[in-house]
Amino acid sequence: MKIHHIGYLVKKLPRAAEAFEALGYVRLGDVTADGYRKVDILFLEKDGYVIELVSPNAPDSVVAGLIKTYKNAPYHICYLCGDLEKESECLVSAGYFQIDAPMPAPALEGRRVCFLIHPQMGMVELLEEAR
Numbered sequence: 001m002k003i004h005h006i007g008y009l010v011k012k013l014p015r016a017a018e019a020f021e022a023l024g025y026v027r028l029g030d031v032t033a034d035g036y037r038k039v040d041i042l043f044l045e046k047d048g049y050v051i052e053l054v055s056p057n058a059p060d061s062v063v064a065g066l067i068k069t070y071k072n073a074p075y076h077i078c079y080l081c082g083d084l085e086k087e088s089e090c091l092v093s094a095g096y097f098q099i100d101a102p103m104p105a106p107a108l109e110g111r112r113v114c115f116l117i118h119p120q121m122g123m124v125e126l127l128e129e130a131r
């Protein structure tokens with residue numbers, strides 16, 4: 001699996017985006033609201049690295065708890081995979097725990113993603129390849 005992006009939790013997305021831009025990051029598209037997870041998302045790129053800014057947009061957002069712990073910080077690495085079910089099963093058999101069922105990601109053309117957690121590694125995201 002190849003790395004697709006690094007997920008970066010931020011409290012205030014617009015101001016965080018400006019701060020990244022000041023360091024030379026370039027926006028990839030616009031801010032997208034993900035209604036499934038209740039987060040706002042913006043992708044930025046610098047030197048071939050893609051960063052996904054993620055900010056909760058409702059009190060019951062999936063990252064509402066995480067942002068209290070992490071504040072502004074990277075919190076997951078997303079891997080691109082050909083077969084989402086197969087790769088997630090493979091990780092589960094290797095000791096990962098699957099947090100959610102595969103769901104469409106509005107910020108990624110509706111391609112499905114799922115999240116897993118590893119006791120020593122923290123959170124990873126799997127993203128299915130574009131068809």
Ligand code: NI
Pocket residue numbers: 005006007052076078125
């Ligand atoms: Ni992500």
